[in-house]
Amino acid sequence: MLLEVKNLRTHLQTGNTIVKAVDDVSFTINKGETYCLVGESGSGKSISALSIIQLLPSDIASHPSGQIHFDYRHSDGDIEQVDMLQLADSRKRAIRGSRIAMIFQEPMTSLNPVYTIGDQIIEALQLHDANLDYQTARARAIEALAQVQIPSPEERVDEYPHRLSGGQRQRVMIAMAMACEPDLLIADEPTTALDVTVQAEILRLMQELQQRRGMGILFITHDFGVVAKMAHRLGVMRLGKIVEEGPLSKLLHSPQHEYTKQLIAALPENLARKRSITSAHETHPQTAELSDQPPLLELKNVKVYFPIKKGVLKRIVGYVKAVDDVTFNIRKGRILALVGESGCGKTTLGRAIIRLINPTAGTIAIEGQDITGLSAKQMLPFRRKMQIIFQDPMSSLNPRLSIAATLTEPMAVHHIGQSKDERIDMAREILKQVQLDPDYLWRYPHEFSGGQRQRIGIARALVLNPKFIVCDEITSALDVSVQAEVLQLLLQLQRDHDLTLLFITHNIGVVEFVSDEMAVMYDGKIVEHGSTHQVSNQPRHEYTRKLLAAVPRVPLNSN
Amino acid sequence: MSKTSQDISTNRTLQNQSYFKRIFTEVLTHWTARIGFGWIAILVIIAVFAPFLASSHPLLMSQQGQWSSPILAHLTPADATILAAFIAGLVLFFLKIRFLTKLAILLSVIFVSGLISSFTITPPELTIYEQYRENQSAQKYDWVVYAPVPYSPKDYLRDYGDTGLENPLADQDRTHWAGTEENGADVLSRMIHASRIALGIGFVATGIAMLIGIFIGGIMGYFSGVADMIGMRLVEIFEAIPTLFLLLTFVAFFGRSLYIMMIIIGITSWPGYARFVRAEFLRLREQEFVQSAIACGLPLRSILFRHILPNGIAPILVAASFGVASAILAEATLSFLGLGLVDDPSWGQMLNQAVQSATFNWWMAAFPGGAIFLTVFAYNLIGETMRDAIDPYVKKTTN
Numbered sequence: 030m031l032l033e034v035k036n037l038r039t040h041l042q043t044g045n046t047i048v049k050a051v052d053d054v055s056f057t058i059n060k061g062e063t064y065c066l067v068g069e070s071g072s073g074k075s076i077s078a079l080s081i082i083q084l085l086p087s088d089i090a091s092h093p094s095g096q097i098h099f100d101y102r103h104s105d106g107d108i109e110q111v112d113m114l115q116l117a118d119s120r121k122r123a124i125r126g127s128r129i130a131m132i133f134q135e136p137m138t139s140l141n142p143v144y145t146i147g148d149q150i151i152e153a154l155q156l157h158d159a160n161l162d163y164q165t166a167r168a169r170a171i172e173a174l175a176q177v178q179i180p181s182p183e184e185r186v187d188e189y190p191h192r193l194s195g196g197q198r199q200r201v202m203i204a205m206a207m208a209c210e211p212d213l214l215i216a217d218e219p220t221t222a223l224d225v226t227v228q229a230e231i232l233r234l235m236q237e238l239q240q241r242r243g244m245g246i247l248f249i250t251h252d253f254g255v256v257a258k259m260a261h262r263l264g265v266m267r268l269g270k271i272v273e274e275g276p277l278s279k280l281l282h283s284p285q286h287e288y289t290k291q292l293i294a295a296l297p298e299n300l301a302r303k304r305s306i307t308s309a310h311e312t313h314p315q316t317a318e319l320s321d322q323p324p325l326l327e328l329k330n331v332k333v334y335f336p337i338k339k340g341v342l343k344r345i346v347g348y349v350k351a352v353d354d355v356t357f358n359i360r361k362g363r364i365l366a367l368v369g370e371s372g373c374g375k376t377t378l379g380r381a382i383i384r385l386i387n388p389t390a391g392t393i394a395i396e397g398q399d400i401t402g403l404s405a406k407q408m409l410p411f412r413r414k415m416q417i418i419f420q421d422p423m424s425s426l427n428p429r430l431s432i433a434a435t436l437t438e439p440m441a442v443h444h445i446g447q448s449k450d451e452r453i454d455m456a457r458e459i460l461k462q463v464q465l466d467p468d469y470l471w472r473y474p475h476e477f478s479g480g481q482r483q484r485i486g487i488a489r490a491l492v493l494n495p496k497f498i499v500c501d502e503i504t505s506a507l508d509v510s511v512q513a514e515v516l517q518l519l520l521q522l523q524r525d526h527d528l529t530l531l532f533i534t535h536n537i538g539v540v541e542f543v544s545d546e547m548a549v550m551y552d553g554k555i556v557e558h559g560s561t562h563q564v565s566n567q568p569r570h571e572y573t574r575k576l577l578a579a580v581p582r583v584p585l586n587s588n
Numbered sequence: 589m590s591k592t593s594q595d596i597s598t599n600r601t602l603q604n605q606s607y608f609k610r611i612f613t614e615v616l617t618h619w620t621a622r623i624g625f626g627w628i629a630i631l632v633i634i635a636v637f638a639p640f641l642a643s644s645h646p647l648l649m650s651q652q653g654q655w656s657s658p659i660l661a662h663l664t665p666a667d668a669t670i671l672a673a674f675i676a677g678l679v680l681f682f683l684k685i686r687f688l689t690k691l692a693i694l695l696s697v698i699f700v701s702g703l704i705s706s707f708t709i710t711p712p713e714l715t716i717y718e719q720y721r722e723n724q725s726a727q728k729y730d731w732v733v734y735a736p737v738p739y740s741p742k743d744y745l746r747d748y749g750d751t752g753l754e755n756p757l758a759d760q761d762r763t764h765w766a767g768t769e770e771n772g773a774d775v776l777s778r779m780i781h782a783s784r785i786a787l788g789i790g791f792v793a794t795g796i797a798m799l800i801g802i803f804i805g806g807i808m809g810y811f812s813g814v815a816d817m818i819g820m821r822l823v824e825i826f827e828a829i830p831t832l833f834l835l836l837t838f839v840a841f842f843g844r845s846l847y848i849m850m851i852i853i854g855i856t857s858w859p860g861y862a863r864f865v866r867a868e869f870l871r872l873r874e875q876e877f878v879q880s881a882i883a884c885g886l887p888l889r890s891i892l893f894r895h896i897l898p899n900g901i902a903p904i905l906v907a908a909s910f911g912v913a914s915a916i917l918a919e920a921t922l923s924f925l926g927l928g929l930v931d932d933p934s935w936g937q938m939l940n941q942a943v944q945s946a947t948f949n950w951w952m953a954a955f956p957g958g959a960i961f962l963t964v965f966a967y968n969l970i971g972e973t974m975r976d977a978i979d980p981y982v983k984k985t986t987n
Contacts, residue, residue: 383883405888412885419876427877429898438894439884489880 030100031245032058032081032213037095039073039080050076052269053094058213058245065248065256065277067292068266069508074249077266078215081247082129083113083121101128102212104158127157130206134218136198140190146201147186150174150208157209173204177234196227200234207238214239215247220255224370225535229579232258251508253296254538254581257281265289281583295513297538298583323397324358325529326382326497331355331391333374333381351377352388353553359497359546364523364530366544366561368537370576374553375533379499382531383415384408395497413443416490420502422482426474432460432485433470436492443493456492462525463488464518480511487519497529504539516543537580541565549573608687611902614977615970624969627962635784636674639667642737642777644717650730659735662715665705670784672701717743737765739774741781741933748772756951767951770941778933779955785934786963789850789919790912796854798908801861802897808862809869810892819866823859831856831918839927846929849922853915864907868900875899902978909971913964920960935960 039051051073058064066074079085081097097113101124113121133139141149150170155161161169167186174182177200190198199219206214216235220228232255239246248259256263257277264274265288273286284290293299333352336345351374359365369375380386382393384400392399400411419425427435436456437449446452457467463484474482483503490498500519504512516539523530532543540547541561548558549570557570568574615621634641645658676697680690717740724732745751748762751772756765766775808819835852842848872878873896881895922928923936935956942952 380879385879385882409885412883415883417880417883419880421876425876425880427881427895427899430894438886438890442884442886442890486880489884493884 030057030098031060031062032100032247033096033098034077034081035096035098037077037080037097038093039076039085039095040091040093041076041085042089042091049269051080054266054269054271056264056271056274058247060212060245061239061243062261063239063246063248063259065250065260065263066266066271067250067253067256067263069251069292069510072266073269074266075217076269078131078217078247078249081113082125082131082215083116084125084131099124099129100212123157126153126211127209128211129213129215130209130211131215131217132199132202132206132219134221136195136202136222139202140198142190145187145189146174146193147171147188150186150201150205153205154208169208170204173208174201176207176238177201177204179204194227195223196231199223199227199231203231203234203238207242210242211244213245213247215249217249218251219248221250221252225537225581226370226575226579228255229581232581235259252581253281253293253509253583257583258581265292292509293583295510296583297513297516297536297542300513300516300542322361322363325361325396326359326531327392327394327397328358328382329356329392329394331378331381331393332389333377333386334389350374350553352381355391355550355553355555357548357555357558359529359531361496361529362527363546364532364544365546365548366532366534366540367548367550368534368540368576369550370535373550375550376501378550379417379501379531379533383417383499384411385417409443413493414495415497415499416493416495417499417501418483418486418490418503421506422479422486423506425486426482426489428474431471431473432456435474435485436460436470436489439489440492445493456488459488459491460485462491462522478511479507480515483507483511483515484518487515487522491522491526494526495528497531499531499533501533502535505534505536512539519543537565537577538582549576611974611977615973618973618976620969621973624966624973627966628970631783631787631963632674634780635787636670638781638784639663641735642739642741642774642780643735644720644738644740644743645715646720646732646734649720649732651728653730658720662711663709664711665702665709668705668709669698669702672705673698715740718745718747721747737774737777737780739764739777741773741778742931743773743777745772753945753949753952766955767949769938769952770945773933775938775951775955778938779935779959782933782935782938782956783959785846785919785929785932786916786960789846789853790916790963790967792850793853793857793915794908794911796851797858797911798861798904800855800858802865802904804858805862805865806869806892806897809866810873810896812870812873816866819862823862826856827859829856832921835918835922836925836927839922844927844929846932849919849928853918857911857915860911861904861907864904865900868903869896872896872899902974906971906975906978909967909974913967913971916960916963916967 034057035055037051037054038049041048041050054073054077056064066077068074076085080090080092081099092114095114098110099113101109101111103109111120111124113124116124140146144152147167147170150173151163151166154166154169155163171182171186174186179185179197179200185193190201193201203219214235219235220231223231235246236259238244246259248255250256250259260277262274262276263280264271265280265286266272267288273280273284273289280289281293284293331352332350332354334348334350337347337349338344339346353374355378357365367375367378377386381388384393384403388401391401393401395411395414398411400408403411426432430438433453433456436459437446437452440446440452440455441449446455453470456470460467460469465481465484465488469477469481469485474485477485486503503519504515507515519530520543522528530543532540534540544561546559547561547564548555549564549572550556551572557564557568557573564573565577568577616625639659639662640647643659643662645662647659648655648657650656673694676694680694683690720732723729739745745762745768751768753770754764754768754772756767757763758767764774764776766779769775769778804819804822808816831853834856835849838848838852878891878895881891886895919928919934920936920939923934924940926937926940928934928937938952938956939960942949942956
């Protein structure tokens with residue numbers, strides 16, 4: 030047994046209140062094993078990891094009980110079992126980095142931008158082995174970079190972090206963690222900030238390194254797809270406790286605890302199965318009717334270019350082609366999912382459609398009327414027909430306005446409702462539709478949870494009774510169970526109000542659950558467009574194939 | 589058990605308040621800010637009621653059975669306006685209406701009362717301060733009620749002969765708690781009246797600077813592009829102007845006027861606010877709630893003043909708090925250099941007197957210097973706590 034955590038409690042003190050972040054957690058990790066901690070945000074999984082490596086600030090964190098037994102391998106090969114909670118600070122430091130290493134979620138901020146990546150690896154090496162001279166350390170740094178498959182490591186070792194992409198930086202972080210040959214690697218959501226194709230590469234790399242080194246990995250994630258790919262055993266955390274623990278296949282296929290069942294049922298893949306069973310009987314005849322519907326939204330050769338200016342005179346030296354010649358239609362009542370990785374231009378396209386950004390060229394027509402080039406005043410009647418829901422529930426509501434003000438102001442501008450009281454009544458009605466208490470009208474945004482705010486965001490889009498809504502990554506900031514609720518609500522509303530949706534996302538599972546049609550965007554262009562069933566099962570374009578192959582999937586129960 | 593439920597209920601009320609109320613309560617929980625606000629409140633009350641606190645004119649007297657109040661007869665239009673504004677402000681503070689409406693009402697009360705009082709109130713042009721004391725010693729009055737400090741700031745005590753600098757409480761006949769200045773006027777009385785100038789110049793100059801700064805900064809931030817470029821050049825030009833030397837030049841050319849000083853300090857200190865506002869607008873413009881306000885087709889006016897400005901105002905208020913302090917210091921500096929107001933009392937001018945005569949007159953330095961120090965200190969305390977209150981990062985670490 031490499032690591033044994035016994036009855037660990039971690040209490041965090043904030044002001045006068047004590048938060049029991051980790052509450053009686055026990056688990057073990059063997060050599061060469063990957064143990065996944067899964068849970069929704071705030072369940073205490075990161076705090077558990079930080080407790081193991083003892084990185085929590087001692088003035089706010091305390092451990093009322095618990096033992097963390099770790100097999101400390103001395104440099105001469107002797108193995109001593111130590112309790113991380115009882116060690117002196119100097120010995121903790123010696124273990125940290127050399128025997129237990131950690132990689133974090135955000136690769137963009139975890140490297141120091143003023144040092145080359147080589148210097149940062151060499152510093153870590155020399156810290157743990159004072160006898161190491163610079164040349165050997167450098168050689169080992171290059172070796173470490175080669176190990177994480179950075180191309181031409183002899184040259185990249187002198188590169189500064191800003192020259193590397195997100196995926197490469199995460200590789201460098203892994204190289205740094207691996208440089209001292211640790212026995213235990215703690216990975217705290219290491220791929221959450223990365224695109225799926227990059228994520229697939231990083232996960233593969235970690236598995237390879239584990240096989241070669243035989244180290245134990247504590248992998249923290251909220252993504253069951255990643256869990257299914259990485260874990261040997263896993264523990265499901267909720268409110269600081271591990272509610273269920275066991276080998277991967279057992280937990281996925283026959284979960285015992287109610288919460289684990291809920292979590293697995295909330296996965297978009299599982300939701301999709303439910304829907305497709307029902308839709309096989311009901312919606313298929315309808316889709317034939319729907320295909321006769323005239324297109325609600327028509328995009329023709331839409332381009333959004335951002336000029337790159339240089340020099341004193343701000344000459345335009347080139348363009349960033351965020352959206353490059355996009356043409357498609359959405360028929361009334363349909364849901365089109367726009368899929369792509371970060372930076373492919375999907376958000377820009379969504380904003381260009383509702384004229385938050387002016388397109389450089391092309392036409393965007395809603396109900397046959399071209400809205401490009403209209404002035405703000407001419408746009409006003411069209412604003413009612415098309416709305417947008419945003420990704421970040423924290424910044425999508427004005428923190429200074431009550432929900433009532435947020436919902437009724439657009440109504441007043443568009444002369445919906447005769448008096449203030451009538452508008453308030455309508456706002457109450459809409460809050461009921463998004464399954465919120467109508468009395469929430471008099472509250473301010475900071476009083477709500479992320480999922481509630483996202484519902485309010487949907488309510489705001491609905492107050493104008495629009496025909497078309499752009500949903501820009503609306504569930505990517507939410508936990509799985511909340512995501513499931515919001516998606517089901519959205520589909521319900523879509524049917525009730527006969528809405529047409531453009532659903533922008535990077536989550537393939539969500540796409541398969543939600544959409545009728547699917548368009549794949551790559552580098553500003555639409556590379557493939559067709560019915561969701563067809564595109565996800567028989568992708569024709571090479572990029573679509575690569576993207577779909579990279580998606581970590583939960584192997585579903587056959588019965 | 590009851591304690592936790594009480595905790596929850598207080599938490600609940602805290603959460604239900606609007607952002608500004610929360611900030612305000614947060615600020616007031618710090619004792620440093622309470623000291624700051626306390627001192628400013630005392631100063632405001634002293635400034636508003638200065639004529640009733642320190643004046644040679646009796647508050648009330650009876651002459652051969654005839655009651656009269658010379659102090660009311662000698663009120664200036666400015667005194668009347670300040671009193672009206674204070675009462676209006678006090679009433680408005682307790683009314684539950686929108687802040688902008690309150691501000692509009694207050695400004696119109698000041699304007700109207702200023703207009704009316706300047707036409708109706710005409711104090712006697714020649715004031716003889718000694719008459720009351722002479723009459724009283726000649727036993728012409730039945731009884732007299734004097735102000736707590738029975739000397740006007742410009743009462744040079746001519747009836748006592750050749751007076752000059754006197755230590756506090758040096759004379760048996762008269763009580764001067766803070767001594768007298770070189771012309772023989774009571775220092776405490778002059779300090780009380782000078783608090784008006786200190787407060788006035790702070791508020792008005794900062795108000796002017798904030799107005800210009802928010803307007804230009806808002807245009808720069810929201811429209812960006814060409815507007816931003818022109819605005820930033822304007823900011824740089826104004827930042828290059830040394831305020832003190834501009835003030836010196838203006839005083840040399842146009843004579844000494846409090847209003848010119850206020851305006852010049854105002855129009856040279858707006859660039860700082862403009863930069864703050866610009867940065868806030870640039871940041872908030874990309875926020876999703878602003879984007880969705882645009883997507884709902886809300887008018888520009890609402891987007892700028894309802895959705896962006898209230899979210900970006902907090903850092904500007906912090907800057908304003910420090911700005912008031914620096915405006916007070918600028919006026920004090922100018923007066924200290926002998927370029928302030930000629931006859932009207934000001935704290936800086938009294939400091940100047942402290943060092944001018946051959947001997948060091950400690951009371952001329954300690955009292956006005958202390959007042960300047962306390963006032964600037966109070967504003968800085970308020971600014972510091974406000975900055976901590978609006979900064980989520982600081983809050984996390986201190987709690």
